[in-house]
Amino acid sequence: SVSLLFGAIELAGVLKFKYLTTPLLAPDLEYFVNSGTLEVFSHYPLLLAVGLATLVLVPLLLVITFRCERAALLPARPRAVRALVxxxxxxxxxxxxxxxxSADGPFAGVFNKPMWITVNDKSFITDFLTSFNDTVINEPxxxxxxxxxxxxxxxxxxxxxAQAPDVVLVLEESTFDPRILKLCTIAQCRLPMFDAxxxxxxHGLLTVHTFGGGTWTSEFSALTxxxxxxxxxxxxxxxxNLAPRVSYTLPKAFQHAGYRAIALYPMSGDFLNARNAYDYYGFDAFYDGTEYGLGWDSHDADLFKVFERVYGDEKRAHPxxxxxxxxxxLHQHGPHMKPLAELPAPFDQPLFPGRFKPRALDDWLNLNLGNYLQRLEESNAMLDQLQKLL
Structure with a gap:
């Protein structure tokens, strides 16, 4: 039973690291075991298959192990002695x-590692067991x-x-200027959205704390x-755990200046506790994307249409x-694995094929970067529409 438990932790850690580049941590059980996480699973076929197999096979093996266990492990000793042992x-x-x-025990050295080190570590069982200590908030x-x-x-x-202007802040999830990649010198890597x-x-970089897989931390930094x-x-x-503790935020600062603060979320408000978090951040209104037809597969253009509708309604209601x-x-969230043949030109073929050395990538990287650049072109088009509308 213990072996199966540790095996399940190791397997879950390996899968989570493969797809989200972070190991399984104890707080995940408290915060991420919900229907939203199941929806994420559904978009990764291998992850879904292994998850379902684990849910079926682990309990089955436990039952078989229990039933096959011998009735008496210590037959030569009295029952009372066996119970005492x-x-x-x-x-x-x-x-x-x-x-x-214990974080203060003999293995204190493996506790309280900086999160960046933890999320890049592959000691999946150790990371999981020590991360129970990471549920405690240390107020600065x-x-x-x-x-x-x-x-x-x-x-x-x-x-x-003379008249206070409307202010629109767009957080493009999982988005970076591809020109930071030395090989990305082709036309598809140069987009106006990154230039003044x-x-x-x-013009410049927004200073927020971020790493792959944690856009909500960038969101927290931007708003607080x-x-x-x-x-x-x-x-x-x-x-x-932090949103309920903050008292001064960007939405509240705008409110103090006479503004109405509204948030447009591309997913269900139940995902990542968004609805409650935005309420704590101080927004006057929260627009749940699912109520407007948005979801995992929505493109930036779909979000713009909803923005246009919401913005118009708000201006009429509060002129x-x-x-x-x-x-x-949301669209830049992974996986970036749509077959290139299904993408529009020029993204329907490898952009960095082997014959263009030293700008050569293998098939897997061409697939992922091609998907990213195609979605980035859509983001650029949406932001251009948004700027013209405003």
């Missing part, structure tokens, strides 16, 4: 397990000697416009101005109130 053995094992799982303490002498006043105060134009007032890492490893689950709109895209 079992209780003593169980107590000793529980004591040893507690000692090993302001150092007593912090320098508060900085003056935030501008030498020349900004001149407010004549209407640009400021805080890095989730300030709260320890448990901060990785920001929509659940004299400026809007702050935050919306999140």
């Amino acid at each position: 079992r209780v003593a053995g169980a107590a000793l094992a529980a004591w040893g397990l507690t000692l090993m799982l 303490v302001i150092p007593p000697d912090v320098d508060r002498s900085m003056s935030w006043k501008l030498d020349r105060p900004l001149q407010a416009p 134009d004549k209407q640009t007032r400021a 101005g805080l890095a989730h890492t300030l709260f320890g490893n448990a901060g990785l689950y920001a929509p659940y 004299d109130t400026p809007l702050f709109v935050f919306m999140l895209t």
